[in-house]
Amino acid sequence: MxxxxxxxxxxxxxxxxxxxxxxxxxxxxxxxxxxxxxxxxxxxxxxxxxxxxxxxxxxxxxxxxxxxxxxxxxxxxxxxxxxxxxxxxxxxxxxxxxxxxxxxxxxxxxxxxxxxxxxxxxxxxxxxxxxxxxxxxxxxxxxxxxxxxxxxxxxxxxxxxxxxxxxxxxxNFTGCQWTKLMVNQVNAMPAITGLSAQETLGSRTLRPIVTASLQEAVRVGIARGVRYGSIQGLDDRILRFVASSPRWIAQVVPLLMRRRMGATPNPGSTLQSIRRGQPSEIDYLNGAVVAEARANGGDAPVNAALTGLVHDVEATGAFITPADVARRMQPLL
Known part of the structure; x- marks a missing residue:
């Protein structure tokens, strides 16, 4: 063919x-x-x-x-x-x-x-x-x-x-698209820090931030009436559990996502674009969560902040240390 x-x-x-x-x-x-x-x-x-x-x-x-x-x-x-x-x-x-x-x-x-x-x-x-x-x-x-x-x-x-x-x-491909958007919540932090997705999800400093952005994103989808599709070990039941759980419990899902990635360092597509000096897709990932929240009359401050940090790295060419990321994000957590 x-x-x-x-x-x-x-x-x-x-x-x-x-x-x-x-x-x-x-x-x-x-x-x-x-x-x-x-x-x-x-x-x-x-x-x-x-x-x-x-x-x-x-x-x-x-x-x-x-x-x-x-x-x-x-x-x-x-x-x-x-x-x-x-x-x-x-x-x-x-x-x-x-x-x-x-x-x-x-x-x-x-x-x-x-x-x-x-x-x-x-x-x-x-x-x-x-x-x-x-x-x-x-x-x-x-x-x-x-x-x-x-x-x-x-x-x-x-x-x-x-x-x-x-x-x-x-x-339910539309629901699967939303679930993939949740999977892509792992992309922003490697782009911000220059670390692999596995390193960021394994970090006690960064994992709570990724979890907070994931919880926020899932809640936006629920508010939009989404029935999440079943892919990558995630489904509507698990994601609703993430949305409703205390953050320390919800962190189990990013840890499971890290395990599924295997041992080979995964930079994520957003970091790959930055390394090549090209614009990233962040406005269509975390930025999409922000847009969907606004369309529903709400906001998504954690995803908005992560989107902004990725744009900062794109503009300056300098990655941000995990400690500095935590400091900047702390008021939103």
Missing amino acids: RIGVIGAGAIGGTIAALLDRVGHLVEVTARGDHLAAIRADGLRLDGGWGAHTARVAAAERLQTRPELAFVCTKAQDAESAIRENAGLLEGITVVIVQNGLAGLRLATELLPGSECIGALALYAASYLSPGTVSVTTVNNTYLGAGDGEPPQSAVDAARILDAAMPSFAVD
Whole structure:
């Protein structure tokens, strides 16, 4: 099958390389040094799912019409990427693999003639050097749309992807998006401190802050009427427990999340963007919680503060020590 992958970074690069490995004809989009490296030496994958060099077609935009496409850009780049490739995406199934809550809705608006579905990648991968992607934690990818049963297009796309990496079509995809947003609560602290996600969740100084942001985020979702989906060992019951428990008890969930990440240091996608000198997705992660709270007439001060700290690091290029993070966040805890 001809498959297009728009945005061959950590997540998209993994999808592209694994689909190439099982025999699909894959074309990717990339830019700059990453594009040059893929053209010269192929897209190199290593880590949890093994090593493979994918000799794929690559350009800044898709050059041929695919039969199935994956949009894997950062959330802030999705609109421009979809518009640039819209002519080749009309009338096919387009899978939006993105963090946050807005990607699938945006794609559906921009591609009215296409079957747009969402995907949540729960594996962890790093793209820190041109042409190379490393899988640090293997896990499932979930596909669907809306809050009911998955559409047939999601079932079909999951079957194709499952031949390359564990993938499933799920009910209540909207609720699963919200659960993934809770999983992404681990992203801000590595971006602020420069430490791995495992280090921040293991820190007695930082873990209470991550727990506070998680509790706040879950409560925002509950106030918005969300029924959380079941992914990554989290579900509606567990997340409601987090929201209602004292913080010292609720910390058990971040600790379990840390255990599920395994031993390989996971920098998180937000820290990876900062290390490459690129804008991060923080406004679509913790910032999305703030926006949803405001839409419901409330606020989310812990998530707002963490969003601000990430922007401080982006602006200054200097990470903040755990002790200083605790000092700045203490008035909100």
